[in-house]
Amino acid sequence: MPKSVNARLSGRSLVALAALNFFLADARDGLGPFLDGFLATHGWSPMTLGIIATIGGVLGMIATPLLGALVDASTAKRTLIIVPVILVTASALWTLASPGNAAVFGGLSMTAIIGALVGPALMGLTLGLVGERAFSRQVSRNEFWNHAGNVVSLAGIYGATVYFGLSGIVGLMIITAFAAILATLAINPREIDHQVARGLGHDDGTPGPSGYAVLVGSKGLVLLAITLMIFHFGNAPISRLIAQDFSIQLGTPFRTTAITTGVSQLSMIAMALATPFLLRRFGLATVFIIALLSLPLRGLIAGSFSDFGVIYPVQILDGIGAGLIGIATPIAAERILSGTGRFNVGFAAVMTVQGIGASLSNVVAGWLTDLGGYSLAYFVHGGVAALAVAAFLAGRHAIAPPQDKGTGAGDDSAVASRPGGPSNS
Numbered sequence: 192m193p194k195s196v197n198a199r200l201s202g203r204s205l206v207a208l209a210a211l212n213f214f215l216a217d218a219r220d221g222l223g224p225f226l227d228g229f230l231a232t233h234g235w236s237p238m239t240l241g242i243i244a245t246i247g248g249v250l251g252m253i254a255t256p257l258l259g260a261l262v263d264a265s266t267a268k269r270t271l272i273i274v275p276v277i278l279v280t281a282s283a284l285w286t287l288a289s290p291g292n293a294a295v296f297g298g299l300s301m302t303a304i305i306g307a308l309v310g311p312a313l314m315g316l317t318l319g320l321v322g323e324r325a326f327s328r329q330v331s332r333n334e335f336w337n338h339a340g341n342v343v344s345l346a347g348i349y350g351a352t353v354y355f356g357l358s359g360i361v362g363l364m365i366i367t368a369f370a371a372i373l374a375t376l377a378i379n380p381r382e383i384d385h386q387v388a389r390g391l392g393h394d395d396g397t398p399g400p401s402g403y404a405v406l407v408g409s410k411g412l413v414l415l416a417i418t419l420m421i422f423h424f425g426n427a428p429i430s431r432l433i434a435q436d437f438s439i440q441l442g443t444p445f446r447t448t449a450i451t452t453g454v455s456q457l458s459m460i461a462m463a464l465a466t467p468f469l470l471r472r473f474g475l476a477t478v479f480i481i482a483l484l485s486l487p488l489r490g491l492i493a494g495s496f497s498d499f500g501v502i503y504p505v506q507i508l509d510g511i512g513a514g515l516i517g518i519a520t521p522i523a524a525e526r527i528l529s530g531t532g533r534f535n536v537g538f539a540a541v542m543t544v545q546g547i548g549a550s551l552s553n554v555v556a557g558w559l560t561d562l563g564g565y566s567l568a569y570f571v572h573g574g575v576a577a578l579a580v581a582a583f584l585a586g587r588h589a590i591a592p593p594q595d596k597g598t599g600a601g602d603d604s605a606v607a608s609r610p611g612g613p614s615n616s
Contacts, residue, residue, distance in 0.1 A: 214371035258539060263389040271312040327525075352446055390525065411527040416540065417582055423552070424551060424572070425548075451502045462511060479515070482513075527592065559571055
């Protein structure tokens with residue numbers, strides 16, 4: 192019998208999941224987008240910052256598939272979120288207190304390795320709570336609350352730096368980490384179906400989880416990973432470079448980054464609200480195409496103009512591209528791997544391959560910036576998107592299969608109608 196919906200799921204756990212995504216926006220990435228602007232104003236060069244980001248990406252790339260396998264095997268998924276939140280927050284506070292080599296490289300390494308656990312753990316927790324049938328809609332809800340949390344956090348950081356300086360940043364980080372931990376603990380562990388959470392929501396005829404060979408033997412998963420590797424090679428460094436560029440020009444790293452990142456987060460909120468409609472009306476493949484096509488336009492605009500106003504269209508396009516990709520990727524991975532029992536490790540493997548593209552891009556972007564300025568880097572990385580579009584079109588049917596009718600096409604109706612379940616995000 193299909194385990195497509197968790198009939199035991201309570202309203203408390205859904206509210207706690209929403210709160211967790213809201214507060215994780217600030218608690219899972221440490222300094223996140225503020226790191227480059229902060230270090231740039233302390234004399235760190237674009238090339239050095241690119242190397243730092245690459246080191247972090249490589250460490251996360253190595254750790255992610257191992258941690259994905261841990262999520263599949265673990266029945267303590269709440270702990271797999273709480274521990275990273277504590278350690279990532281501690282490393283960020285260390286960097287703020289002493290932005291020298293030891294803190295920057297040590298803190299970034301801890302953030303990259305431990306932080307890589309949060310993504311698979313959150314996806315596994317979500318799938319185990321709501322089931323396959325409601326998963327795509329719940330991913331969109333997760334993203335809505337995550338980006339809403341980012342916007343509130345950015346506004347808080349902007350105000351904190353104006354009125355309290357660096358001490359305000361420290362206080363906000365501690366508060367959000369504590370809130371994320373409380374939200375995680377509020378999720379009822381008895382309502383998490385760990386078989387469903389690993390992609391065994393229905394019986395595909397195989398006794399137990401498939402072997403790990405299913406990952407490399409899945410054409411759709413391999414093509415998804417390649418497409419995302421190319422996309423993130425092009426997209427990943429652009430926001431970092433914008434943060435560096437205008438932080439140096441204006442001399443206000445936290446406020447400048449709060450504005451630039453806030454624009455993209457507002458755009459991502461709009462995408463999170465629109466995605467359920469886009470999925471129902473046009474399908475998963477169309478969502479991918481819209482996301483991939485936004486990148487070349489983004490690079491063209493960023494490279495063609497140098498005034499601060501350019502951040503608005505550039506970051507809106509970031510919200511469209513990265514926002515849609517962030518929702519579409521776990522949905523595609525769940526559909527491709529449904530019934531294998533390897534969802535979390537498969538999703539983590541995709542994140543690892545896309546991390547290769549993002550990591551390599553940071554060094555290349557730093558080199559291009561030193562060679563020909565920020566505009567050259569924007570043009571080159573934006574132009575890479577054509578290859579991502581081509582890769583997706585070549586394998587779109589395998590990458591973005593339709594939802595299995597056996598698990599229910601109306602992906603959120605059961606959660607929406609269940610007593611205690613919300614009717615909207």
